[in-house]
Amino acid sequence: MKAKLESLVASLQTATSLEHLQAATEQLCDILKVRHVVYHWVNSDGERFGAGTYSDAWVDRYLEKDYLRMDPVIFGCFQRFTPVIWKDLDWSSRAAAAMFRDALAHGLGNQGYTIPIRGPNGQFALFTVNDERDDDSWRAFVEAHARDLMIIAHEFNKKALEFERDGEGSPPPALSPRELTAMTCIAKGMSRAQASEEMGISEHTLRVYIESARHKLGALNTTHAVARALSEGIILV
Amino acid sequence: MKAKLESLVASLQTATSLEHLQAATEQLCDILKVRHVVYHWVNSDGERFGAGTYSDAWVDRYLEKDYLRMDPVIFGCFQRFTPVIWKDLDWSSRAAAAMFRDALAHGLGNQGYTIPIRGPNGQFALFTVNDERDDDSWRAFVEAHARDLMIIAHEFNKKALEFERDGEGSPPPALSPRELTAMTCIAKGMSRAQASEEMGISEHTLRVYIESARHKLGALNTTHAVARALSEGIILV
DNA sequence: CGGCTCCCCGCCAGAAATGGGGAGGCTATA
DNA sequence: TATAGCCTCCCCATTTCTGGCGGGGAGCCG
Helix, strand or coil: CHHHHHHHHHHHHCCCCHHHHHHHHHHHHHHHCCCEEEEEEECCCCCEEEEECCCHHHHHHHHHCCHHHCCHHHHHHHCCCCCEEHHHCCCCCHHHHHHHHHHHHCCCCCEEEEEEEECCCCCEEEEEEEECCCHHHHHHHHHHHHHHHHHHHHHHHHHHHHHHHHHCCCCCCCCCHHHHHHHHHHHCCCCHHHHHHHHCCCHHHHHHHHHHHHHHHCCCCHHHHHHHHHHHCCCCC | CHHHHHHHHHHHHCCCCHHHHHHHHHHHHHHHCCCEEEEEEECCCCCEEEEECCCHHHHHHHHHCCHHHCCHHHHHHHCCCCCEEHHHCCCCCHHHHHHHHHHHHCCCCCEEEEEEEECCCCCEEEEEEEECCCHHHHHHHHHHHHHHHHHHHHHHHHHHHHHHHHHCCCCCCCCCHHHHHHHHHHHCCCCHHHHHHHHCCCHHHHHHHHHHHHHHHCCCCHHHHHHHHHHHCCCCC
């Protein structure tokens, strides 16, 4: 199995299109002997893309029902760094439980393991393995393959980012130091008066920075600029 | 070496304090036979922490000179997902070149390899290996150890997040669906009028959502609320 | 040197956001 | 059943933001 995984990683590294990623998820299913392997991602523009072995019916259902908003896997992964075993999440809410039943009805296995991956510009991706198992057997599986899965997940993400960059190639705007501090102050909730006092400059000067930053970020207003700056990862709250 | 690395990972997993991380960086230096190993991170509050084998003199120098603002390694890693070999970065700017010379004078090797790691809440960390080598030998070293280093970097980060969480343990506030959509619209740069039209409700109702979200998020104003929501990962731009 | 970006300051007027107040219906959970 | 949370709507006055105008000095790069 190790050798097969190695060759899969190698083939991933030479992938040139999304179809290759799709094919890779299918091969992974065979190699790992699991029901489903899925990689999907949300980029900074909120666009979504997925490659995986879920049935079209389930994907449609998921979107139609807006499960994204209640999926404990999404929630859990969004707030943590480490991969999660689905059973460890909180499925107690009515909506989540209903979703889980729905998933089973659409051919998913009862066990899952999802690796969250974060890239620059707020990029966020999930790599999921799903199968029908009992709890102990699944934990053993996860323990045995955690590292390989992480490597593979990263290879997927590397490629996904590569493809995206080809399409757009959005160079992150460079803000001047003062602009950055100004934006940071605003993002921290200060009013312009407070921020200008904090920075020891006139309120008008501060305004100039904010406006400049807004233009550089292509933002429609200050709030938007802060949002973009945060998403691009050029400021921290 | 593999066995030594394994046992290091194991010891990392049982680490209970920052001192253990510090010790781990020193052990790694021995195992990999490199000059320096450093892990450092910036959390959502902008606080910094580092464990590593750089000399105090260099760390002080780095802070004093505010190299953080011009360091190509920081810049490069901030904008990409994949690890970088230092030599591949752009050191042509005057400031960067001066910094590099300064680094060599403070005992750093000429070669480096840095892995960027991103966690939730805008957490961002770097794991760096540094040594004195020629280019080819360094590339070979990196190729040979890339995966091990990634695993180790993740272990470091897992622990760092664990320690931090102990200190704070902030439960993310739950916004209602409408509040989330409202916040998302605002974060996208819409004015309240636009957002309310988008959602098909009166502008006042939208205001109520925003205010409610603001209170739940403990934010001082709308912009702050958006910033927090983004940082907490409960909305996407 | 000229051109560039960054840094800093002033005034004005209109547009937008904010912070209170109040009111009703609907659903779900306790 | 009752309480709580969510969703929806309206008015008020005040503060804040936005977009435009003008000015000057410092430093870097070709």
